[in-house]
Amino acid sequence: MKPNHLVHAGLLAFATWLLPLAPSVAQVPATGARLAELAGAAQTGATAQTFTLSNGMTLIVQPDRRAPTVVHMVWVRVGSVDEVSGTSGVAHVLEHMMFKGTPTLAEGEFSRRVAALGGRDNAFTSRDVTAYHQQVPANKLADVMALEADRFANMHWADDAFRREMGVIKEERRQRTEESPQALMFEAFNATAFLAHPYRRPIIGWMSDLHAMTPDDARDFHRRWYVPANAAVVVVGDVDVEQVRALAEKHYGAIPARAVPERKPQMEPEQTGPRRVTFHGRTQQPSLLLGYKVPQLTGPDATDANSQDALALLLLSGVLDGNSASRLERRLVQGQGGKR
Structure with missing residues (x-):
């Protein structure tokens, strides 16, 4: 839709x-x-x-x-x-x-x-x-x-x-x-x-x-x-x-109630250094993918420091990438380095 x-x-x-x-x-x-x-x-x-x-x-x-x-x-x-x-x-x-x-x-x-x-x-x-x-x-x-x-x-x-x-x-x-x-x-x-x-x-x-x-x-x-x-x-x-x-x-209320299964925590162990992987695909164009673990947004109106950082990073991601007017799009795709 x-x-x-x-x-x-x-x-x-x-x-x-x-x-x-x-x-x-x-x-x-x-x-x-x-x-x-x-x-x-x-x-x-x-x-x-x-x-x-x-x-x-x-x-x-x-x-x-x-x-x-x-x-x-x-x-x-x-x-x-x-x-x-x-x-x-x-x-x-x-x-x-x-x-x-x-x-x-x-x-x-x-x-x-x-x-x-x-x-x-x-x-x-x-x-x-x-x-x-x-x-x-x-x-x-x-x-x-x-x-x-x-x-x-x-x-x-x-x-x-x-x-x-x-x-x-x-x-x-x-x-x-x-x-x-x-x-x-x-x-x-x-x-x-x-x-x-x-x-x-x-x-x-x-x-x-x-x-x-x-x-x-x-x-x-x-x-x-x-x-x-x-x-x-x-x-x-x-x-x-x-x-x-x-x-x-x-x-919906007529559907019989049942116990909700527990969602068990599945926490990621602490990362102590960078991780890298090299992938060889069927393409002649090299690609680079970088990722960083960032704080979590805990609610739509959350005011804790982690949520505020998450919102700031969300705003930053929109400025840098994700649409035709973003900084990286203009610089790398529309400007001096790269093609779609």
């Missing part, structure tokens, strides 16, 4: 739910690109209200009357950081399989129904979260809530569907990673920068783990992590807060 003001507002509202819990996972900052999106969302100026449903699921609602549309998101606090060795990529695999049906919804029917409502849908997996989102006319919110709550609680598909989708995912890895020297270099970089922390593994997974993955690996991951109290529903758009709350309680 192309980002717009409603999506950005939803990202900011969601940050209030996710970021305060990040320190229990690892002292590693969120990505600059994601934080930049969250920072840009503040321009909407609307106030988000947060509720807890009867089963422990979080609901965040932010009215925005600028257009008769609504963005509906479900965020699950699980990503590649929660995978165990040998099943890298399972969080992303499960994201794909969530589109494969429920006992009452055929494979592919979810997206067809969203389109029939005049909307669009998508999903993504990151290191720390998995998210599913739709944008529809505001009067269709109840319909997408019913669809999303159904697949959250009742995902169901045959082993054959899993095997077919694994072929799609492996091809995705081949095209986006294994045929890209830059992507392979980035994988080697992460595996060198992190020795113990699961950020060392690629979100899409190592190909050897994808070859060995079974349908029950995905089902078990869903059963363990897709728990109401481990998820947040975010609604932004032309809505009434109390009506949204009632709809959420009807559709």
Whole structure:
């Protein structure tokens, strides 16, 4: 889904739910690109209200009357950081399989129904979260809530569907990673920068783990992590807060509560010196990738020294790189040294 003001507002509202819990996972900052999106969302100026449903699921609602549309998101606090060795990529695999049906919804029917409502849908997996989102006319919110709550609680598909989708995912890895020297270099970089922390593994997974993955690996991951109290529903758009709350309680609050699994700390050992890796790819153009471990942003309104440093570094990264007007872009690409 192309980002717009409603999506950005939803990202900011969601940050209030996710970021305060990040320190229990690892002292590693969120990505600059994601934080930049969250920072840009503040321009909407609307106030988000947060509720807890009867089963422990979080609901965040932010009215925005600028257009008769609504963005509906479900965020699950699980990503590649929660995978165990040998099943890298399972969080992303499960994201794909969530589109494969429920006992009452055929494979592919979810997206067809969203389109029939005049909307669009998508999903993504990151290191720390998995998210599913739709944008529809505001009067269709109840319909997408019913669809999303159904697949959250009742995902169901045959082993054959899993095997077919694994072929799609492996091809995705081949095209986006294994045929890209830059992507392979980035994988080697992460595996060198992190020795113990699961950020060392690629979100899409190592190909050897994808070859060995079974349908029950995905089902078990869903059963363990897709728990109401481990998820947040975010609604932004032309809505009434109390009506949204009632709809959420009807559709999501009916999902049985279960215990939230513990996210065990997986801390990176102290780094005592620089680490280097040399990667030889199928390219004639040399590349250099430098990385530094920096303080973590612990919350959207945090005032501690580490968070202030993290925000300053985020601002600096925007000045130096990341857009056509940045200093490094102008100097190295548009100026005297380099080509796209």
